[in-house]
Amino acid sequence: MTFDLIVVGASLGGLHALEAIFAALPSDFIVPLAVVQHRHRDSDDTLRSVLQRAARLPIYEAEDKQPIEPGAIYLAPADYHLLVERGSFALSTEGPVNHARPSIDVLFESAAAAYEARLLGVVLTGASADGAQGLALIKARGGCTVVQDPASAECRVMPEAAIAATTVDHVVPLIEIVPLLTKLCQSSWKVGL
Amino acid sequence: MNVPDYNPELEEIEIQLLLExxxxxxxxxxxxxxxxxxxxRIWNTMRAEQAKTVSALQEKVLHQPACMERFLLALTVNVTAMFRDPGFYLAFRTKVVPLLRTYPFIRIWHAGCSTGEEVYSMAILLYEAGLxxxxRIYATDMNTAVLSKAKEGIFPLVKMQEYTxxxxxxxxxxxxxxxxTAAYEHAIFRPWLRDRITFSQHNLATDGSxxxxxxxxxxxVMIYFNKTLQEHVHRLLYESLSMFGVLGLGHAESLKFTPHEQHYTEIVSGERLYRRVS
Structure with a gap:
């Protein structure tokens, strides 16, 4: 199994979960990550800089048409939906989906269409059902699905919604997510992108 | 798109045929x-029009002009707000207004103005700057339905707290x-704010400077275009700007991935205000 992209969705409690994950990701982790963390429409660069302090990989706020490079983490900018085309990002200011912009479902659905089986989707802690439909679509297109164990989540609503929406491949506690991703992406390392 | 025999490759062909x-x-x-x-947006329209496939939508769109009108509204994204992304307007006020003061007459083109919220915002800002x-603000959009809304200058009263x-x-x-003026659920903006605005239809994909x-x-606006069209529009904007003219883009847009990057300098880092220098 090889993966070209990992998409991650987080809401309430996501800051700590993402910090823990980014801190654990090794600096030679090659598969790029695209992340939606629900946030206020006026929030500035603080989220990125706080997360960057924890991370060894470079973190960017995705810009329109930005190429997706290996070994990088991309955050959805505030007040935009983040979408994926094959090899690059696209943005949209369409209305909120699941009361959220950026919405996790929008990222996951577009990524599933672009990457199909070469996509890994991760749903973390949160208080909404955003991401559940998107994760089901990733699964339907042959991608791999991972959900944070609700018991280890600051807010279990979002992981539970994802688990209810599809047959999730891996349900693991927060601290085991990076070891799992590393294992799942091992062949991607050798093949490269 | 969740039907069991869903075929993404076929759907892309159907989309091309529809757009053609x-x-x-x-x-x-x-x-x-x-x-x-x-x-x-096509999927959303398919749901609204109860079309099971893009081809079924194509039949409706091509044979029923009313359906085309709805499709047109659905395809063009018209989500906007007054002083959307306030940092941009603050930077415009502090860094661009002083440049504009040196001009006897100022021509502004607001391309893709949608329902006009940002045009009225700019009018207010320029009024407060005494300019x-x-x-003269030329506010254009390809969609005449949103332009007539823009001309009215009436926005939902419930939005005023956010806009304030x-x-x-x-x-x-x-x-x-x-x-x-507040009237029922509406905020009717002062007609004099429109005195220096000309609203007209212009299509960035097909019309010239x-x-x-x-x-x-x-x-x-350009976030909805592919690279080819984006480059076409960047050329159009570049050719429409006078030397040392100012280009303003959206918060997550940049010139970084375009061929015109070297013709501009950034006026305020991070606020997407650029000045044409060559």
Whole structure:
């Protein structure tokens, strides 16, 4: 199994979960990550800089048409939906989906269409059902699905919604997510992108 | 799109056929729109029109002009706000206004103005800077339905709390409610705010440059275009700007991935305000 992209969705409690994950990701982790963390429409660069302090990989706020490079983490900018085309990002200011912009479902659905089986989707802690439909679509297109164990989540609503929406491949506690991703992406390392 | 025999490759062919048909029959060219977000809007329309496939939607769109009108509204994204992204307007107020003061007459093109919220915002800002009498704002959009809304200058009253907050963060120091009259659920903006605005239809994909401007604003419009169309529009904007003219883009847009990057310098880092220097 090889993966070209990992998409991650987080809401309430996501800051700590993402910090823990980014801190654990090794600096030679090659598969790029695209992340939606629900946030206020006026929030500035603080989220990125706080997360960057924890991370060894470079973190960017995705810009329109930005190429997706290996070994990088991309955050959805505030007040935009983040979408994926094959090899690059696209943005949209369409209305909120699941009361959220950026919405996790929008990222996951577009990524599933672009990457199909070469996509890994991760749903973390949160208080909404955003991401559940998107994760089901990733699964339907042959991608791999991972959900944070609700018991280890600051807010279990979002992981539970994802688990209810599809047959999730891996349900693991927060601290085991990076070891799992590393294992799942091992062949991607050798093949490269 | 969740039907069991869903075939993404076939759907992309159907989308191309639909867009080709719409371009040839109606003259609206969406063929170079960014696919990821376009697909979403086509899916939304399919749900609303109860069309099971893109081909079924194509039949309705081509044979029923009313359906085409709904499709057109659905395809063009018209989500906007007054003083959207206040930092941009604050930077405009503090860094661009001083440049504009040196001009006897200021021509501004707001390309893709949608329902006009940002045009009225700019009018307010220029009025407060004491420059409005010297300005002419050309506000254009491809969609005549949103342009007529823009001409009215009537926005939902429930939005005024949010807009007032944006206005204040954008450096506004007046009472924002001075600029509108509340009537039932509406905020009717003062007609004099429109005195220096010309609203007209213009399609960035198919129409050319129509004047030379000191300021061109094109915010969150090109994110819906693919690279080919984006480069076409960047050339159009570049050719429409006078030397040392100012280009304003959306918060997550940049010149970084375009061929015109070397013709501009950034006026304020991170606020997407650029000045044409060559």
């Amino acid at each position: 048909g719409v371009a040839q029959h109606y003259g609206y060219d969406f063929r170079n729109y960014a696919l990821a977000s376009l697909k979403r 409005y009498d010297r300005c 907050g944006n206005y204040l963060r954008a450096g506004g120091d007046q009472s924002f409610s001075n600029y509108y 129509f004047n030379e401007f000191n300021v061109v604003l094109c915010r969150n």
